[in-house]
Amino acid sequence: MMGEYVIKLPDVGEGVAEAELVEWQVKVGDFVREDAVLAAVMTDKATVEIPSPVDGEIVWLGAEIGDTVAIGSPIVRLKVAGEGNVGAGAKSSGGEAKATGATPTEATPAPSPQGGGGPASAPKADAKSVARPSAKVSAREDESATATESPSPLWGGARGGATAVGRGTAPVAAPRPEGEKPLASPAVRLRAKEAGVDLRQVRGSGPAGRILHEDIDASLARGPQLAKVSGLARNEAVEDIKIIGLRRKIAEKMALAKSRIPHITYVEEIDVTALEDLRAALNKEKRSGVERPKLTLLPFLMRAMVKAIADQPNINALFDDEGGVVHQHGGVHIGIAAQTPSGLVVPVVKHAEARDIWDCAAELNRLAEAARSGTATRDELSGSTITITSLGAMGGVATTPVINHPEVAILGVNKMMVRPIWDGTQFIPRKMMNLSSSFDHRVIDGWDAAVFIQRIKALVETPALIFVD
Incomplete structure (x- = not known):
């Protein structure tokens, strides 16, 4: 027989009515032993660890990093052997958690990957699929999305590949790998040097990628600020850091x-x-x-x-x-x-x-x-x-x-x-x-x-x- 055990934020003393969640040590799906540290909360400038009183599997986390949680509010649900500590009031605990800003598993299921959603009709929905992911997982997902969506800083350029090579319209190209020597005739090299053009930044339209005079013309036509030799590049990245x-x-x-x-x-x-x-x-x-x-x-x-x-x-x-x-x-x-x-x-x-x-x-x-x-x-x-x-x-x-x-x-x-x-x-x-x-x-x-x-x-x-x- 399996039951549900709800852990509430304990009284941390000195008349404190609420605390800020600053760290999760577990995530949904983890199996924890009794006395294992689940989370850390901060009151004033003292950090208090919250241990698990029982063995069980984490099925729900009731807050995110940085949330302020009231003393006595549910913060963790575990699936445990036996009846647990939630009987007929199990469903009501979801509403109580919602009042603290959490998202209970039985109240709001997560949308499916296909975009489906809506209220859950079955009370025994899979906890892993509906529980809010831990803050650490969310942070990694955010960083991955930022890295994917950020435009390339080189030349302030677009993310797409090079345009088709045509006479007089040389494409913007990423720098050649370090050590790779651009193919160009001595005359082209001299002209590029005099004009301040870095040949490593020019894609050649000749045979085997050889750089021609037309490619130099196209590079100069894009603007002198793009043609100058420089090891500097613009960084357009913006990182949002939550103050917690x-x-x-x-x-x-x-x-x-x-x-x-x-x-x-x-x-x-x-x-x-x-x-x-x-x-x-x-x-x-x-x-x-x-x-x-x-x-x-x-x-x-x-x-x-x-x-x-x-x-x-x-x-x-x-x-x-x-x-x-x-x-x-x-x-x-x-x-x-x-x-x-x-x-x-x-x-x-x-x-x-x-x-x-x-x-x-x-x-x-x-x-x-x-x-x-x-x-x-x-x-x-x-x-x-x-x-x-x-x-x-x-x-x-x-x-x-x-x-x-x-x-x-x-x-x-x-x-x-x-x-x-x-x-x-x-x-x-x-x-x-x-x-x-x-x-x-x-x-x-x-x-x-x-x-x-x-x-x-x-x-x-x-x-x-x-x-x-």
Whole structure:
């Protein structure tokens, strides 16, 4: 006895009402075992895998990649041994799925290859023939169609073959294979060279494809832009890429931040020579029985920010622009903008005010690895009250960082460079770096922004102050 088992999108926690489908691991017709991963959904910036609770054959997938699915909506149907979990209500599940944007197998069969279609009269239609194909299959079909329908870029030409060769009307031809020498007399070659005609692009109308003077005439008649020797060709291809998953979350967050927050960006140059000397010395120091993480610039900046925020707590805040309330936090939760293979994420070092320089470094390393591997939890990717963004050696001279909504400030780190600095008597080499920081001008005045950055500058240029309580 065979039955049907319907899997619904489970509650992924924290009051989330819907999730975006970002990946299918199966397709219609696959047989899956219990606990096999069927799909992945994304809520905010956390990705959750959906396992199969039973063994069975996939007969229906209820959404496409990029669809937003409500919690509790059917997403997969399996044919299983036994009664399954769908009794008399099996037919009603199709209508429920339709409400979420899916296409149930019993409601709308796919058209036949001959173009036939229409409502299904038999409830036991072949699931494989009517189920929606997975997004990966659709993507491959789309790419194949694009490749087939795109016109040839050579000469902006048509897809069809060459026209019949006639006197004075030489056809447009594809380039000869590399290494194949065009057949032409010395006189024709000289004329082609003087006229700037690439003989590899000219089809000869003489015996054995020999290029004649008439073929040169026809090539020149088509226009000088077509006759010039060039290894360049126009590319008319257009690829449509659906914005899904993390990239869509990033797009939505950036659009929200720029549309609601009036940014003011303040750029200041900082001498980090002393800090770099101290950092190198601390990294060389070995302590018996103590394993310490390697220090980068960021832990020092985090501790400097903690000290500067103690003087200006309004910088460490979230602005509820709907309610008109600024939530000023005592705990300093520093988000670190990190680039991963999937896109930009912001893991959060919680309570930096309670961490020393090495604890900050260790937590940074742990979160960075979790972000890169895609194992960072929702809690580790949320809850920041201020953010640092850095592109490392690619940081440029200055940037205009976008505030991580609903925060009111972001600290941007630019690349470090050795520059000649005048000390009053001579130019000396110093390690210099710019900080490009943005503030929400609705709640942070330009003067307050400048005071905050100048405080950080003083701490970084005299790094011993970072360690003084």
